Amino acid sequence: MRDIRIVFMGTPHFAVGVLQKLVEEGKNIVGVITAPDKPAGRGRKLRPSAVKVYALSQALPILQPTNLKDTAFLEALKGLNANLQIVVAFRMLPKVVWSLPEYGTFNLHASLLPNYRGAAPINWAIINGETKTGVTTFFIDDKIDTGEIILQDEVAISPNETAGTLHDTLMHLGSELVLKTVSLLEKGPVVTQVQKQGTHLKEAPKLHTENTRIDWKQAAAKIDTFIRGLSPYPGAWSLLRNGAEELVVKIHHATVVIASHQDEIGSITATKKEMKISVKNGYLYIEEMQLAGKRKMAIRDLLNGYSFDDAAKML
Numbered sequence: 001m002r003d004i005r006i007v008f009m010g011t012p013h014f015a016v017g018v019l020q021k022l023v024e025e026g027k028n029i030v031g032v033i034t035a036p037d038k039p040a041g042r043g044r045k046l047r048p049s050a051v052k053v054y055a056l057s058q059a060l061p062i063l064q065p066t067n068l069k070d071t072a073f074l075e076a077l078k079g080l081n082a083n084l085q086i087v088v089a090f091r092m093l094p095k096v097v098w099s100l101p102e103y104g105t106f107n108l109h110a111s112l113l114p115n116y117r118g119a120a121p122i123n124w125a126i127i128n129g130e131t132k133t134g135v136t137t138f139f140i141d142d143k144i145d146t147g148e149i150i151l152q153d154e155v156a157i158s159p160n161e162t163a164g165t166l167h168d169t170l171m172h173l174g175s176e177l178v179l180k181t182v183s184l185l186e187k188g189p190v191v192t193q194v195q196k197q198g199t200h201l202k203e204a205p206k207l208h209t210e211n212t213r214i215d216w217k218q219a220a221a222k223i224d225t226f227i228r229g230l231s232p233y234p235g236a237w238s239l240l241r242n243g244a245e246e247l248v249v250k251i252h253h254a255t256v257v258i259a260s261h262q263d264e265i266g267s268i269t270a271t272k273k274e275m276k277i278s279v280k281n282g283y284l285y286i287e288e289m290q291l292a293g294k295r296k297m298a299i300r301d302l303l304n305g306y307s308f309d310d311a312a313k314m315l
Helices: 013-024 050-057 071-079 121-127 163-187 220-229 299-305
Strands: 006-010 029-033 038-040 045-047 084-088 105-109 132-139 149-156 236-242 245-258 268-270 275-279 282-291
Touching: 006 013, 013 029, 013 050, 013 084, 013 163, 029 050, 084 163, 105 163, 121 132, 121 163, 121 220, 132 163, 149 163, 220 236, 220 245, 220 282, 282 299
Parallel strands: 006 029, 006 084, 084 105
Antiparallel strands: 038 045, 105 132, 132 149, 236 245, 245 282, 268 275, 275 282
């Protein structure tokens, strides 16, 4: 059996579950690499990453480089004397970092590679209406998410799945897969599978303002998967015209009703209890919405304090 000494690299909550599993199973974590503290909140106070908070609770050595090629960081990394590096939701590593340990550097990715390479695989799997997804461990190389696959595990995507619920499912599934991968590496070299290449593969690009806006001309089911795939974060948004004002709103939860109608696409019908938006093959009944600068609210609560003009419309 190999004596595995691990450096773990990660930043958000998704990575915490994996690190916690390794610690609980008694794996030898010799160091943790995470993002520098960032200002957050109204006071702009520095806030540590979720991984740092957990690492501190376990008294694990922590490095927070701003530059992964910095000489001082590289010397500190070498000083940890790791022979395996595990990366979960961190950032792209330069070769000088990923090629350092004797047994390599592997990454956990929240999709069934080679599909959904990129920054937001959980979101895009739901947005695109997939019925299954999974997790993959693979050795890092000099491109993004293209290295040789070690292990994979898959899971069904339920009809009402959101990015939030799938995130939690894949975090637990991924924790188990990382543990299995470490156990394999403890026994010796592993058999890997080269990823397929091709233009037919589905991608998972970073989410931004342009690709998270709702297109009301889409079919109801397509809009529904789009909303669920962006809930709870970053949220599917739309421009709302209500009387003389136009404002940005986010829709976090809706129910689809298929029906024929002659209503204008995007038009809003609201009472004190419910709100629906007309789409080309039915209606989207809004369950949870967020006005610009406000917290998200159940639609009944929102309608108690906000009224819609007869000509109100989603743009």
